[in-house]
Amino acid sequence: MSQPSPFFGLARASGAGLRSYGDLELPDRFSPPQSEYAQARGAAVLFDFSFRAGLSFVGADRRDFLHNLLSNDIRSLQPGAGCYATLLTQQSKVVSDAYVFCSADSFRLDVDALIKDRAREHLERFLVADDVEIEDLGGREAVLGVFGPRAADVLQAAGAEPPAGELEHAEIRLADVRAWVARVDWTGDGGFEVAVARSDAETAWRALVLAGGPTGLVPAGMDTLDVLRLEAGIPWPGVDFDETHLVLEAGLERGINFQKGCYLGQEVVERASSRGHVNRRLVGLRLGEGSTPRRGARILYEGRECGSVTSASWSPHLQAPIAFGYVRREVKEPGNRLELEAAGQIVPAEVVALPFYSATVKSG
Numbered sequence: 001m002s003q004p005s006p007f008f009g010l011a012r013a014s015g016a017g018l019r020s021y022g023d024l025e026l027p028d029r030f031s032p033p034q035s036e037y038a039q040a041r042g043a044a045v046l047f048d049f050s051f052r053a054g055l056s057f058v059g060a061d062r063r064d065f066l067h068n069l070l071s072n073d074i075r076s077l078q079p080g081a082g083c084y085a086t087l088l089t090q091q092s093k094v095v096s097d098a099y100v101f102c103s104a105d106s107f108r109l110d111v112d113a114l115i116k117d118r119a120r121e122h123l124e125r126f127l128v129a130d131d132v133e134i135e136d137l138g139g140r141e142a143v144l145g146v147f148g149p150r151a152a153d154v155l156q157a158a159g160a161e162p163p164a165g166e167l168e169h170a171e172i173r174l175a176d177v178r179a180w181v182a183r184v185d186w187t188g189d190g191g192f193e194v195a196v197a198r199s200d201a202e203t204a205w206r207a208l209v210l211a212g213g214p215t216g217l218v219p220a221g222m223d224t225l226d227v228l229r230l231e232a233g234i235p236w237p238g239v240d241f242d243e244t245h246l247v248l249e250a251g252l253e254r255g256i257n258f259q260k261g262c263y264l265g266q267e268v269v270e271r272a273s274s275r276g277h278v279n280r281r282l283v284g285l286r287l288g289e290g291s292t293p294r295r296g297a298r299i300l301y302e303g304r305e306c307g308s309v310t311s312a313s314w315s316p317h318l319q320a321p322i323a324f325g326y327v328r329r330e331v332k333e334p335g336n337r338l339e340l341e342a343a344g345q346i347v348p349a350e351v352v353a354l355p356f357y358s359a360t361v362k363s364g
Contacts, residue, residue: 005050006142006201011219019222021051022114029221036220037316040187040228043216044148046208047225049193053113054137055120058106061130066107069126069264070100071247073257077102082167082182086247086255087119088265092272093243094250095122101169101182110182110193112237113138126264142201146208147191147228149359150215155181155192158211162192175207186225188232188358227313230322233355235282239295240310240324248272249326251282251354280307281332284354285340287321290347293340300339300346301331309340317357327351 004025005011011018016027026048029036039045057066067074072085082101086094096119099110111119120134127134146154155162160172162181169182177200182193196204209217226236235241241250247269256269272278287293292312299307307327315322323340331338336351 005048006198007048007050007144007205010202010205011048014219016219016221021222024050024113026050027219027221029223030219033223033227034316036218036224037227039216039218040148040220040224041189041317042149044146044150044154044191044212045220045224046154046205046212046217047145047147047220047222049143049145051113051222052110052143052193053116054141054143054195055109055111055116055123056106056135056137057109057132058135059130059132062107062132065127065130065132066100066109067260068262069123070098071256071263071265071269072100073260074100074102074107077107079104080163080168080170081165082169084167084255086252087122088247088263088269089122089243090265090268092247092265092268094237094241094245094247094252095119095243097237097241097252097255099167099182099184101167103169108137114238118243137195140198141195142198142204144194144196144204144208145186145191145225146194146212146217147185147187147189148217149189150212150217151189151191153215154208154212154217155194157215158207174204175211177204177207179204186232186234187228188355190359226311227315230311230313230324231315231317231355231357233284233358235324236311240282245282245326246272246278248278249280249282277329279329280326281329282310282324282326283332284352284356285309285323285325285338285349286318286352286356287323287340287342288348290321290345291343292321293323293342293347298341299325299327299349300341301328301336303339306331306338315356321347322356323349 011027070085312323
């Protein structure tokens with residue numbers, strides 16, 4: 001049975017529609033999607049980010065333990081800094097992606113709530129004599145997201161000085177509430193994840209809405225976030241990649257340090273890298289006129305199936321449908337002309353370089 005998020009009451013009071021996300025009920029929209037999208041690109045929006053969950057790592061061996069299991073360089077992280085990484089099987093298939101945040105006495109892994117338990121179970125298999133304790137923060141935290149070109153202005157108006165650099169994080173005061181904030185980007189315009197005690201969830205939400213009013217901040221739902229993250233070229237765990245995909249197939253190289261030493265799955269990553277390719281690859285697709293394809297829709301090259309769609313949406317930025325999909329390596333390069341099945345029709349598509357949108361590169 002689905003459970004309400006810490007912000008459920010506020011969402012219902014605002015008239016938001018709801019959708020299930022695993023065992024959570026999350027708002028899908030507060031106002032028409034085109035209005036939420038316009039505010040996200042022009043000012044700022046506030047999301048219920050309960051679909052993200054934190055795992056805390058403490059103990060003398062925490063740094064080495066995570067460094068040996070994650071694909072990025074964890075040892076070099078200093079307190080207040082972070083990195084993006086992946087947790088892999090021995091065969092380099094993706095158990096989870098994660099944002100890794102280093103504090104003076106702990107590490108925090110920010111992962112998707114649907115795969116949090118699987119990620120923890122996978123990590124605990126390798127705990128032998130290590131001085132490491134893992135704590136699930138989900139039961140005591142509520143997580144919000146503030147995104148858009150004026151996201152920093154919103155936090156400052158609420159009395160907090162936000163971190164300046166990408167994946168930097170800090171403890172702050174937010175309208176007399178203690179909070180943890182990290183600068184992350186889920187939309188192409190930048191923003192912040194904010195975690196507070198569950199008992200402070202409504203206070204933090206109201207404080208941000210009040211402070212952000214003059215900047216144009218509005219609450220937004222998962223429907224809008226899905227469009228924004230697609231335009232930003234961000235694949236979604238459990239939708240665009242999972243444990244059946246090699247990390248290089250899923251295009252998650254930004255989470256890999258190719259100079260670091262051994263980590264779980266590294267041998268396969270190195271072998272595929274030296275070979276120069278994997279057999280399939282997640283790519284961005286811009287469609288011509290026609291309907292937006294559904295998940296699983298066939299991708300065709302010269303009339304023959306070469307892959308399938310994982311997620312798709314209409315892009316207000318490009319005024320065209322866009323999609324992610326896995327295709328054979330022979331057709332993965334930007335500029336290749338393909339076709340997709342959508343609503344019983346064959347529509348033209350082109351492989352394009354990701355992202356479709358960013359604050360610095362705003363064309364596809």
